[in-house]
Amino acid sequence: MRTFFNVQDIGDLGKALAEAQEVKSNRFGYQHLGKNKTLLMIFFNNSLRTRLSTQKAAMNLGMNVIVLDVNAGAWKLETERGVIMDGDKSEHLLEAIPVMSSYCGIIAVRSFAGLQDRDFDYAETIVNQFVRYSGKPVVAMETATVHPLQAFADLITISEKCGELQIRRPKVVLTWAPHCRALPQAVPNSFAEWMNAADVDLVVTHPEGYELDPKFVGDAKVEYDQRKALEGADFVYAKNWSCPGVTNAADYGKILSKDMAWTIDTEHMSWTNNGYFMHCLPVRRGLIVTDDVIESDHSLVIPEAANREISAQVVLKRVLENI
Ligand code: CP
Numbered sequence: 001m002r003t004f005f006n007v008q009d010i011g012d013l014g015k016a017l018a019e020a021q022e023v024k025s026n027r028f029g030y031q032h033l034g035k036n037k038t039l040l041m042i043f044f045n046n047s048l049r050t051r052l053s054t055q056k057a058a059m060n061l062g063m064n065v066i067v068l069d070v071n072a073g074a075w076k077l078e079t080e081r082g083v084i085m086d087g088d089k090s091e092h093l094l095e096a097i098p099v100m101s102s103y104c105g106i107i108a109v110r111s112f113a114g115l116q117d118r119d120f121d122y123a124e125t126i127v128n129q130f131v132r133y134s135g136k137p138v139v140a141m142e143t144a145t146v147h148p149l150q151a152f153a154d155l156i157t158i159s160e161k162c163g164e165l166q167i168r169r170p171k172v173v174l175t176w177a178p179h180c181r182a183l184p185q186a187v188p189n190s191f192a193e194w195m196n197a198a199d200v201d202l203v204v205t206h207p208e209g210y211e212l213d214p215k216f217v218g219d220a221k222v223e224y225d226q227r228k229a230l231e232g233a234d235f236v237y238a239k240n241w242s243c244p245g246v247t248n249a250a251d252y253g254k255i256l257s258k259d260m261a262w263t264i265d266t267e268h269m270s271w272t273n274n275g276y277f278m279h280c281l282p283v284r285r286g287l288i289v290t291d292d293v294i295e296s297d298h299s300l301v302i303p304e305a306a307n308r309e310i311s312a313q314v315v316l317k318r319v320l321e322n323i
Helices: 013-025 049-060 093-101 118-122 125-134 148-165 186-197 226-230 266-270 301-321
Strands: 038-043 064-069 106-110 138-140 171-176 201-205 235-239 276-278
Touching (some): 013 301, 038 049, 038 093, 049 064, 049 148, 093 125, 106 125, 106 301, 125 138, 138 301, 148 235, 171 226, 186 235
Parallel strands (some): 038 064, 106 138, 171 235, 235 276
């Protein structure tokens, strides 16, 4: 594996899930792979889980890790070509990328959507420059449109619970929930993409106008009635996202609804098949989910976060095996 952005990059999902369990039971068994190799983790945006879990995964593999917070201590980076750099941006990304790549063997990047220009975001303009100009393997730690380390961890979590409960083909519902800020679509995009590739029955539910890009939602059933969608669900994956601009490009990145009837509470969970609540975290209680649901014994948010270490370790292991 040389880049990790989409579900296709991981190949056969059954093999990837089996490898996740192998890595989980033998976290320090592959230290020879990372000896004297360096992972550079570049953050254009904040993180708790991705930062800690990816660093831990790399350390499990025996790697050295450098973390750069671009907006806290580095020169402010210009990303556009053809501009006169007489503002507050002192360095251009096109010099910074080859310089940064000269210090490492693998680059991991977090760069969120700006939510101003759909074409710029959906072309993955920033991370594609890392792929093009670094000459190094590039791993997405959440880009403008995808968050594959999260989706892989979510799939590991669902697979583990299905194994425990002997559920063969679970009903998985991705539900929009309200939020006070405009959030990117990377998490729901990747979740839909990975669930479509997995052996699950995926239903996506959201208010009209929040349709996800068909590239990710594929043939999944879209149900605008949240209650109907949740009926019989084994897993409820709640997430807010701003307007993806699929049905109306002018609305891209906007908040179209703050309807609190979509907040996941105990009544919503009572419509499910004794279902499990999932969220990638961080989550705003009272908006996305109520305290009692997230604190219940049917909340999987902590196992999901713990599995971020495993998804990152499988991905880094595979990259290291191909360097
Ligand atoms: N879920 C997730 O990516 O969390 P962080 O933003 O804290 O890394």
